[in-house]
């Protein structure tokens with residue numbers, strides 16, 4: 001006995017055909033957020049989705065986060081993670097932890113899962129082959145007590161100076177799936193901690209990606225009442241930041257989603273990574289969910 005009605009199964013498979021045709025040979029950059037990867041079954045489904053995409057001729061490029069995983073190790077060391085405007089304050093010791101957790105544990109975990117399901121993934125940080133060149137991020141914040149904006153020192157936090165996509169193109173030509181940890185390299189070879197949404201946005205722009213998917217731990221961008229906002233323009237985003245509806249970790253995500261649209265990425269979406277097979281549902285079926293950023 002088949003598990004499902006055969007006609008329904010055939011319908012579901014056929015639904016994917018136009019999507020596969022549209023995405024064939026195209027690059028899709030997928031940011032896998034640390035909050036979306038706390039569940040083993042979700043991670044497994046994510047890895048299988050990536051292998052399937054590659055198998056049908058799409059070029060997935062993964063950029064991962066790992067904020068909660070960094071926090072866990074910091075706590076074991078008796079350190080408390082501190083964030084300002086969605087960015088981690090990163091002293092020397094924290095930078096070492098960031099490299100160990102993102103470049104080590106988290107990166108290799110995703111690589112191993114993809115490979116276990118028959119893909120060929122290679123893990124990289126932005127320090128490998130000079131992939132992500134970085135410089136120190138300068139952050140200023142309005143302070144009502146002073147006329148001048150206050151300058152905040154986040155330590156070893158970087159912004160992307162440039163991306164050298166050469167290594168990504170080489171990997172793609174050998175059918176390898178790149179899995180990138182968001183660590184950048186400075187002029188003197190030093191490491192910088194970069195928000196993963198920022199790296200995903202810049203990688204998508206350089207690769208002229210068809211799509212950028214930002215998987216997170218929430219349905220998408222929500223309004224004050226908690227309702228999902230399915231489409232946002234730059235003007236909407238500005239208003240939502242101004243009135244405090246968008247804050248914390250959603251700030252860099254939305255700002256760099258907009259940056260990607262402006263930089264030529266055709267479609268940018270923030271989607272719910274807690275939904276099993278979120279990538280597959282978004283890319284190859286009619287069941288797209290989340291927030292589309294229009295620019």
Ligand SMILES: Nc1ncnc2c1ncn2[C@@H]1O[C@H](COP(=O)(O)OP(=O)(O)O)[C@@H](O)[C@H]1O
Nearest residue numbers: 033034035216217218221222245246247249250
């Ligand atoms: N308007 C908003 N809509 C949805 N989430 C928001 C909003 N403003 C702030 N957030 C916060 O941003 C979080 C997502 O950012 P973050 O925790 O950094 O996720 P990730 O690890 O996936 O990058 C949400 O869980 C939520 O707490």
Ligand SMILES: CC(=O)N[C@@H](CCC(=O)OP(=O)(O)O)C(=O)O
Nearest residue numbers: 034065066067087088194195196
């Ligand atoms: C500067 C900065 O904040 N870097 C992030 C890098 C990881 C990340 O972005 O992880 P998520 O996508 O899971 O939030 C951090 O240290 O947490």
